Amino acid sequence: MSRPEGFGEAEVQDAARRPRGPRRALGRLRRTLLAGLVAAAVVVPVSAAASPDVPAPAPAAVSESAPAPVLYAAHLADLAEAARMAQDAGRTGRAAKLRAMEAGGTARFLAFDGRGRGRAVEVFGDVDGADRVTVLVPGSDTTLDTYQRFRAGALALQQRLQAEHPRSAVVAWLGYDTPGTVSTTVLTTDRADRGAGELGPFLARLAQRTAPEARLSLLCHSYGSVVCARTPTGPKVTDMVLFGSPGTGSGSAADLPTGARVWAGRGGADWVGHVPHVRLGGIGFGTDPVDPAFGARVFAAGPGGHSDYLKPGTASLDSLARIVLGTADTTAAATALPEVPRA
Known part of the structure; x- marks a missing residue:
């Protein structure tokens, strides 16, 4: 590796003499995370930032236990009203994104809130009649302004599942305030x-409305894996899958509040592989979930990058579908870290 630009021989020798230990590890964590966040910021347009001042109606006063057609109609009406209010306020960008979410009036939402960064829980398939139900949990910078990329992954997964198992449904759960990619909140477990x-409560309500024989799977991307790993799950959740994960804040899969099988995967070109997996002073997320020491079942994620896991035709999408359908190898323990190219 060549000498970093702007560093002379003296600086390099001084760096080599610096003591190892918690202080150095914390400094390395901060520098590496900052580099990753800056790199991600290049991918996430500034225009995708949250719009907290966009007007929108309060969420529809309808229970999530209501019949699905009632829920879908109420939240679709809310979505249309939020788009109208944004347009009237001159927020044409948000209005256009909301109209795209309507999908010509065919979108089905279990929940929707157009205020601020926004919340949305969208269903693909027949969630009441499915016996394989997947809940996707997104990572940082997923808001109503960036929703289409999250939706595209959910749709790709649903199409892949239904090609093999028609009684499948996918729920795209944007049910929390995700941290910004370039922010201090993305470095801690607070969000x-x-x-x-x-x-947790959403999963309990979902379990009640699904078929008695239904199996639920949690697929958790990036910072979403931190959310899932801190969520108590009921007996219907049979699999928890962490992909593109910076860590969970826990030392091992056995420490997670779930009885589900815990899986982990990381693409060969995923930049999160460069993040030091330590936790110091509330910063960082600890053991790498694909490390054998964590104890998760490692699945083949292919050569893709941080945003490629749910792209059609990828090895990662195939692996995720097999886990959901119950055809993956459930006896495989974590055996090796995937290769991540080094600069």
């Missing part, structure tokens, strides 16, 4: 703890 407080 994840709040998200877990929302996700």
